[in-house]
Amino acid sequence: MQNLKQIALASVLALGVTGGAQAATPQKPAPNAQANTNVALKSPEVIPYGNLARGKNSFTRDQAVERFTKAGYSRIATPMLDKDGLWQATAVKNDRLVRIALDFRGNLAVR
Numbered sequence: 197m198q199n200l201k202q203i204a205l206a207s208v209l210a211l212g213v214t215g216g217a218q219a220a221t222p223q224k225p226a227p228n229a230q231a232n233t234n235v236a237l238k239s240p241e242v243i244p245y246g247n248l249a250r251g252k253n254s255f256t257r258d259q260a261v262e263r264f265t266k267a268g269y270s271r272i273a274t275p276m277l278d279k280d281g282l283w284q285a286t287a288v289k290n291d292r293l294v295r296i297a298l299d300f301r302g303n304l305a306v307r
Contacts (some may be wrong), residue, residue, distance in 0.1 A: 232252040253300040260298050267304050
């Protein structure tokens with residue numbers, strides 16, 4: 197009976213030491229190459245109008261205007277969210293009046 201108690205105590209102590217060692221050195225998660233990719237934070241490059249993604253747009257009117265401004269457009273007028281989820285507006289760039297659009301991914305296009 198004494199031997200069983202000693203074996204049980206030794207087992208508990210061994211598990212406690214092993215468990216403590218594992219807790220002291222946790223495994224760090226491997227970095228994810230996609231972790232910093234946020235499609236809504238794209239640079240304001242202009243793409244072909246037909247390549248805009250239709251869908252629910254979470255940009256506010258002010259955020260859409262800010263995107264248009266960062267892309268070099270001024271005198272942004274009548275920004276409106278259309279039925280396809282695209283922010284549409286008229287604006288001026290290089291002394292030319294154009295129609296611009298912004299999709300939910302942050303893509304900007306000129307018509």
